[in-house]
Ligand SMILES: NC(=O)C1=CN([C@@H]2O[C@H](COP(=O)(O)OP(=O)(O)OC[C@H]3O[C@@H](n4cnc5c(N)ncnc54)[C@H](OP(=O)(O)O)[C@@H]3O)[C@@H](O)[C@H]2O)C=CC1
């Protein structure tokens with residue numbers, strides 16, 4: 001199959017490598033000419049994936065138009081904040097070419113202000129003239145490990161009935177196992193919101209709060225993700241799967257995670273801006289914390305960890321105040337809110 005990957009960052013590059021391994025004809029589009037040249041001539045992308053050899057069959061181009069010229073599937077591997085602009089441009093090119101493609105995005109976050117999920121942004125900027133279906137591929141999948149063919153499992157979901165299974169076939173191989181899931185909302189919400197919890201755990205790690213606290217934030221974090229997600233229409237079971245618990249574990253426990261590392265830098269005293277700049281790669285959890293905090297208010301869902309992290313990031317509350325706000329919250333039962341979620345879903 002002819003496939004175009006949009007974005008020469010860490011995940012776009014590693015997914016292009018999976019796709020050429022599967023025998024597809026892959027073009028990867030990058031706006032940075034130096035990165036495109038490095039991929040084509042050195043067969044590396046050292047700013048994003050250190051010490052990885054990229055097969056010569058991955059062809060990088062610096063024109064989006066050229067990259068999608070003959071593509072049947074387009075993989076969108078850019079940060080959420082770039083998604084609307086990139087999708088607008090893609091739609092215009094496809095319209096002029098009179099072409100229709102299957103779109104799959106891999107971004108994990110929510111748009112600031114609109115609070116939209118990524119598939120909703122894409123749907124606003126495209127139509128059935130240019131797009132066959134909109135899909136998402138998500139799950140525990142650090143680019144660094146995918147690039148070295150370490151065993152990885154992810155899940156695909158789609159807006160329409162067929163896209164997810166096509167994407168499953170396109171990506172699946174012996175080291176990259178793909179499931180399908182019919183809960184687009186749950187898959188996207190789990191992938192987006194786990195970044196908030198990973199950022200919070202990074203802060204805890206940096207402050208040396210210990211493993212008990214990390215386990216607490218992972219467990220209670222998953223519950224608040226499920227609480228908001230279910231109110232937004234997701235299936236609660238999705239949050240126990242790869243795109244929920246799975247991605248939360250990998251992001252909140254690994255030094256590969258930019259969100260986790262960003263949290264550590266914040267605990268060491270860097271500002272949010274300094275930490276993001278030093279990372280040099282996207283930290284989706286920062287904007288997603290703001291969007292999720294606003295959504296929690298809108299849906300009247302309790303999300304204490306998100307709320308405290310929001311105040312820590314944007315309102316400068318102290319570590320002591322953050323700690324006190326979580327530990328001395330009003331007493332609750334451990335599973336009361338989950339029972340409510342499940343009763344609503346399965347009544
Ligand atoms: N890295 C990972 O392990 C995983 C990441 N993801 C998700 O995938 C998404 C992308 O992440 P990742 O690849 O890691 O991010 P990186 O920061 O590594 O790379 C982002 C890429 O997007 C490009 N880009 C940004 N804005 C634009 C634009 N307007 N037009 C064209 N290209 C643009 C950047 O180009 P430039 O170099 O010019 O800045 C860069 O190539 C995120 O939402 C992330 O959460 C999902 C699973 C795993």
Ligand SMILES: O=C(CO)COP(=O)(O)O
Nearest residue numbers: 139140141142257258259
């Ligand atoms: O989503 C990821 C792994 O599944 C990557 O997380 P980070 O963006 O925190 O690196």
